[in-house]
Amino acid sequence: MGQGVPAGGRIVRPNPIADDGSDQKFCSTCAFGAACVGNGVDKIRLSELHCLVEHVGPYRPGQSIVRTGDRFGAIFAVRSGTVKTRLVDLEGRELVLGFHLPGELIGLNAIHAETYPCDAVALDTVEVCRFSFPALATLATRIPQVQQELFRRLSKDLGEANLRKQEATADERLAAFVLNLSARYEARGFPADSLHLAMSRSDIANYLGLAAETVSRVLRRFQDTGLLKVDGRDVKLCEVAALRDVAKNLLHR
Amino acid sequence: MGQGVPAGGRIVRPNPIADDGSDQKFCSTCAFGAACVGNGVDKIRLSELHCLVEHVGPYRPGQSIVRTGDRFGAIFAVRSGTVKTRLVDLEGRELVLGFHLPGELIGLNAIHAETYPCDAVALDTVEVCRFSFPALATLATRIPQVQQELFRRLSKDLGEANLRKQEATADERLAAFVLNLSARYEARGFPADSLHLAMSRSDIANYLGLAAETVSRVLRRFQDTGLLKVDGRDVKLCEVAALRDVAKNLLHR
DNA sequence: CGCAATCTTGAAAAGGCTCAAAACGGGTGG
DNA sequence: CCACCCGTTTTGAGCCTTTTCAAGATTGCG
Incomplete structure (x- = not known):
């Protein structure tokens, strides 16, 4: 478990909510841990990530993990199941933005408006990891690899989103x-x-x-x-x- | 001009290349300075950004600012003119990804692969600001507002890229x-x-x-x-x- | 067992594409 | 100043892929 560590004048303390008392459920034992947090972060520092992660779920098919307009406070990593992100317009028409498998992140597109711009809906039984974004950003200022990993994820998603626009049969x-x-x-x-x-x-x-x-x-x-x-x-x-x-x-x- | 300041064990020094001897050309006098670096960064700290920015150009219509496959080392802000980003496939067909007006950033989608995934081509006479990305990332660990602004930009572009896929007449x-x-x-x-x-x-x-x-x-x-x-x-x-x-x-x- | 949602299949309609050619506009050189 | 040329833009006509509309088949579940 991570201890409180000085960070640019701030203190990051273990989050008692995140530390739900079941250490064995943390990412070190999560099948998708490596994919989830990336490889740039070494094992010791990885434990600091654990202090701000919170396991949420299970969600049942059709349940929302986040809703459009909800205040942005965290990004989520899928632990198990499949999540659909989608928009619903005024006339009730749906626009499916993407499908998220275990190890993939949800909510990166919410940083900008500080509000989730789309729904995230469970397609089957879904469990997720919740990362408080303020805490994650603070950690990122202390651990460059965490910052870099976030930049990388955002950049990757951006590149892939851009490619999806090409017309094809x-x-x-x-x-x-x-x-x-x-x-x-x-x-x-x-x-x-x-x-x-x-x-x-x-x-x-x-x-x-x-x-x-x-x-x-x-x-x-x-x-x-x-x-x-x-x-x-x-x-x-x-x-x-x-x-x-x-x-x-x-x-x- | 920014002085060398300790930052998590690193030293950030003024970049003599960036400081091209024409202070009056820096963003404080740039018409798009505010839009470019965002509003979260206060004026004093903004001067530290100036130390790592380099003005490049002008580019003539058709000239490339970056090419697909070039090693990623910097992001660019358009100062004047319009930039087109595009992909060219093996058969020579073009796919236009976007148009970038003054104040908008180019290259955020290159962080992930550490290689520019598309060409950036001047459509008319174009001038840009070049931000060394390693230097910017280091600065971001010291100044949370810079980090936040980068996250926000990435997040915004991601959200917009996602929206562009909807089918329409x-x-x-x-x-x-x-x-x-x-x-x-x-x-x-x-x-x-x-x-x-x-x-x-x-x-x-x-x-x-x-x-x-x-x-x-x-x-x-x-x-x-x-x-x-x-x-x-x-x-x-x-x-x-x-x-x-x-x-x-x-x-x- | 039966209902409701999902999925499949068929026939017809439409929106946008391709191909082809003409008009336009801005440079260049005579 | 004008003629010419090149690339871009416009316009027309037929075609083609995918959509829409309409049923019918499956599947899962109460």
């Missing part, structure tokens, strides 16, 4: 989507060729800027041509090379 | 584009109802995910219906309320 989008999910699961130690979609067809469609019917049709065609094996929300990648070829315009840039 | 896109440019110019003290486009129709089209012909046609129609007065690259906003109405699905969310 429905086939390209779906192939890239499946490959992207596969790669993200694989990076977390799950099999790369077999994945379960936590989100509905219409969520996928909305995220990719397509109609739900189109998603259905393309998936069907991918199955007919042997690229995928689709069984409801279970997807098996059969011809990864061929998928990559379909998605090539969206991948190597 | 050509009319909605164009109307929103013109209104967005207008608002950005206005925030910098330029007239809001009369603007000059530094970019070509095909750049606009590419940025908005449309064909150049479509941009031309929609602009024509906007002119015919009295929303705009278009003369080449000079655009006059005649019916702002009506434009807002056309773009409403892309604005208030």
